Amino acid sequence: MKLGMLTACLPRLSLAEIAAWATQAGYEALEVAAWPGTGGRDFEAAHLPVAGFGAREADETRALFERHGLELSALAYYENNLHPDAERRAEIHAHLRAVVDAAAALRVPYVGTFVGRxxxxxxAHSLDEAEKVFPRLVEYAGERGVRIIIENCVMEGWHPDGYPGNLAYxxxxxxxxxxxxxxxNWDPSHLTWIGVDPVKTIAPHADRIVHAQAKDCQILPGTVDRYGFFGKAVxxxxxxxxxxxxxRVPGRGQVDWNAVVDALYENGFTGTLSVEHEDPLWSGTEDKVKTGLRIAHRTLRPLIVD
Structure with a gap:
């Protein structure tokens, strides 16, 4: 198992700058954000320009990672592959294929995305649509030696009423x-707030957990008694x-990281545990984000066998 980080939390830094900092901070791998860089959300980082990605770009990227002694664990493009607007859906699929092409050029085994809704x-309609959409995308990736991995994020903010927007939760x-x-791409933070014990989900699905994200979740005392499970409405x-x-960053929430890492080891996980930093307390400036990443490293590094 390697300890890595998702680059999306530092959207204003270049991949070269992030690689240099990550090595100094003790990280071993990067999950590289590969959005087109045209979205409105802060985490839609474009750290790898996959459009027109060719042999020269692949050589330069591999050299960068070799220079810093890092592994490139996965490319990340977490978008709604079942978007209701047909034109937008086609754009998403086209970019996803470009990310797959870049992964193949870099010999990266995984591309992360969402099922969506x-x-x-x-x-039921989205489930039917997914059964038409994803086999073609999976085949495209498979022909290039790449697997598509899905994060189990609820993406409740995509739904106008706060219901699940990603049918993989x-x-x-x-x-x-x-x-x-x-x-x-297994993430315990989402399971925590929807009431599922993360540790209990590892053994039954170990053969399909090929990459994992390390994000924590803090339940705010007493608040669910006011808002209910679905959250604020007014x-x-x-x-x-x-x-x-x-x-929260790992170590600042409810997730039992000792139990999580132990269960991953027990069930044969040999991939990357990638810190996904979305902690509002350690966000807003580059220095605060980096401090959050250091907290995560301090929490997880002692649990991972050298």
Whole structure:
């Protein structure tokens, strides 16, 4: 197992700057953000220009990672592959294929994304759509030696009423999506707030957990008694603010990281545990984000066998 980090939390730094800092901070791998860089969300970082990515770019990227002694664990493009707007969906699929092409050129085994959802229609419609969409994407990736991995994020902010916007949030849905040829980028933070014990999900799905993200979740005392499980309804200006929980860096929330890492080892996980920093207390400036990443490293490094 290697300890890595997702580069998306530092969108204003170049990949070269992040690689240099990550090595100094003790990280061993990078999960590289590969959005097109045109989105409105802060985490939509474009650290790898996959459009027109060729042999020269691949050589330069490999040389950068070799120079810093880092592994490139996965490319990251977490978007809604079932977007209700047909034109937007086509754009997302086209960029996902470009990310797959870049991964193949770099000999990176995984590309991370979301299943997503058409939030204008019932869940059953999106499940049917996914069964049409994903086999083609999986085949495209497979022909290039790449696996598509799905993060089990709820993406409740994508739904106008705060319901799940990514149909990959529960073990029931994992088992369904595995049938489409997809793998799992397992993240315990999302399981924590939806009431699923993260540790109990590892052993039954170990053969499909090929990459993992390290993000924590803090339940704010007493708040769920006011808002209920679905969160704020009257004054929810930010669609991501439920009012009763928040993401934290590992070691600052409810996740039992000793138990998580132990279970991953017990079930044969040999991939990268990649810190995904979305902690609001350690965000807002580059220095604060880097401090959060250092806290995460301090929490997880002692648990990982050298």
């Amino acid at each position: 058409d939030w204008t229609r019932p869940v 529960s073990p029931e849905l994992w088992e369904w999506m595995f049938g489409l040829g997809l793998y799992l 004054r929810r200006d930010n669609p991501w603010d439920t009012g009763w929980w928040r993401y």
